[in-house]
Amino acid sequence: MKAYPLLGWIMVLCFVFSFYSILYLRHTATFPKPLAPFLPSKTRTVVEHRPPGSLYTGKRKLMFFKTHKCGTSSLAMLIYNYGISRNLNFVLTPYQHQFISDMTPQTLRPGEQFDILCQHQRRRSGLGGYNAETVHKILPRSETLYFTIIRDPTTQFVSNFLFYKHDVKMREEKHITANQTLDDTLFLFLSEIDPARLTVNNKVNPMSFDLGFSSFPLRYRDESSAITAFIAWLDKEFDLIMLTEEFDKGLMILRYMLGWKLDDLPYIKKMTRSIKGPATDTGLSDDTLELLRHSNRVDYAVYQFFSEKFKNLMASLEPDQVMFDLIELRDKKVAMENLCLDKSKVKTNKLKIEQYKLSWKGKKVPKCRLWTMSDIFITKALSAKQDRRFSADRAKKVNQGPIKLEYGGFMSIMHLFRLLREERERQIELEKTRCNDNSDC
Numbered sequence: 001m002k003a004y005p006l007l008g009w010i011m012v013l014c015f016v017f018s019f020y021s022i023l024y025l026r027h028t029a030t031f032p033k034p035l036a037p038f039l040p041s042k043t044r045t046v047v048e049h050r051p052p053g054s055l056y057t058g059k060r061k062l063m064f065f066k067t068h069k070c071g072t073s074s075l076a077m078l079i080y081n082y083g084i085s086r087n088l089n090f091v092l093t094p095y096q097h098q099f100i101s102d103m104t105p106q107t108l109r110p111g112e113q114f115d116i117l118c119q120h121q122r123r124r125s126g127l128g129g130y131n132a133e134t135v136h137k138i139l140p141r142s143e144t145l146y147f148t149i150i151r152d153p154t155t156q157f158v159s160n161f162l163f164y165k166h167d168v169k170m171r172e173e174k175h176i177t178a179n180q181t182l183d184d185t186l187f188l189f190l191s192e193i194d195p196a197r198l199t200v201n202n203k204v205n206p207m208s209f210d211l212g213f214s215s216f217p218l219r220y221r222d223e224s225s226a227i228t229a230f231i232a233w234l235d236k237e238f239d240l241i242m243l244t245e246e247f248d249k250g251l252m253i254l255r256y257m258l259g260w261k262l263d264d265l266p267y268i269k270k271m272t273r274s275i276k277g278p279a280t281d282t283g284l285s286d287d288t289l290e291l292l293r294h295s296n297r298v299d300y301a302v303y304q305f306f307s308e309k310f311k312n313l314m315a316s317l318e319p320d321q322v323m324f325d326l327i328e329l330r331d332k333k334v335a336m337e338n339l340c341l342d343k344s345k346v347k348t349n350k351l352k353i354e355q356y357k358l359s360w361k362g363k364k365v366p367k368c369r370l371w372t373m374s375d376i377f378i379t380k381a382l383s384a385k386q387d388r389r390f391s392a393d394r395a396k397k398v399n400q401g402p403i404k405l406e407y408g409g410f411m412s413i414m415h416l417f418r419l420l421r422e423e424r425e426r427q428i429e430l431e432k433t434r435c436n437d438n439s440d441c
Helices: 003-028 072-085 132-138 153-163 166-174 182-191 206-210 213-219 223-237 244-258 286-295 297-315 319-340 366-371 375-386 392-397 407-437
Strands: 061-065 144-150 240-243 341-348 354-358
Touching (some): 061 072, 072 244, 072 366, 072 375, 072 407, 144 297, 153 166, 153 206, 153 286, 153 297, 166 182, 182 286, 206 213, 206 297, 213 223, 223 297, 240 244, 240 297, 244 297, 244 319, 286 297, 319 341, 319 366, 366 407, 392 407
Parallel strands (some): 061 144
Antiparallel strands (some): 341 354
């Protein structure tokens, strides 16, 4: 009879021992360190090539113009991570998710300067987004790399059309049945646009509208001259115009121009639609495509010119080096995704945008947490960080638009910013130690 209580105590001791063993292993297990770069393999020797000297600009300030529906959210997040980890100052319209160029930007502390602008841009006047004269005053051309991205006009137009629900609005206005095809809806939409119009807000030539084309038809008598002048102006205004279809190659050119390391480039795709089919020209009739190309002829002319220029720029680089760098970037991207994301849990929001949850390991890595955060929250928290008067009371009073953050939310994101900066500082110290031990560094 006395054996049973003894057996019970033995079982309790075994349970307690197992519990604390699990806790010990959990805290001492070797996981990827937040400070370590996203290396493709521990056993693989990585030797980075030096960027081509002919492309290196030496510029430290960045002006990235975000065009709509061109994959710009992924690059903007990469730039946010770069700037936040280095404690750089962002050009912002206070507590707004886009930069309103004809409003006074947020002021900095005395002696500080702006380093980065990487938001969508708009004007209250309605003449499109980019306001070069204002931006030049904030970020001087001689010190700043100006760049943007454009996309094949057919896929960009359809993606823009669906994202802003122009198809739904058309069906409501025309009392069209919901089972009408995309091709029919687009044809009807484009048929109602005046063939002579080159801009109708962002409904036609949306990329050119973003980039400031609206004022050009007012300055030139004929259409051809306006388009030619606009392309020439873009070519002079931007140091680099990337292509969505060649995103990774564009990152390589950006890296060479800025002297960045490959570890600055891994990214996770943002704002990716879960519905793939309609966002291409597959299934569109010849009549619809003809209307689309005519209505968006400015975008097509811009894309044709800069896609050719991009191809020539790539052809001027050493192909072996570019291929080496692209393979390294691909491996680092895969490693980053595997570390940060739980791909078994994918959700889509009301805009059909894919949203991944952080993995258990990714929750401990500041960079991973930043990449899965909305850029709207990031820009609002940056406004608070750069706001000399920010307080709990001010957080309640500031005009934040439709998506608000409570004071605790502001502080939580700003704490993440601090972790990123500390991580960057430790990374620099590790690099110094490695260089001291390696004469070839």
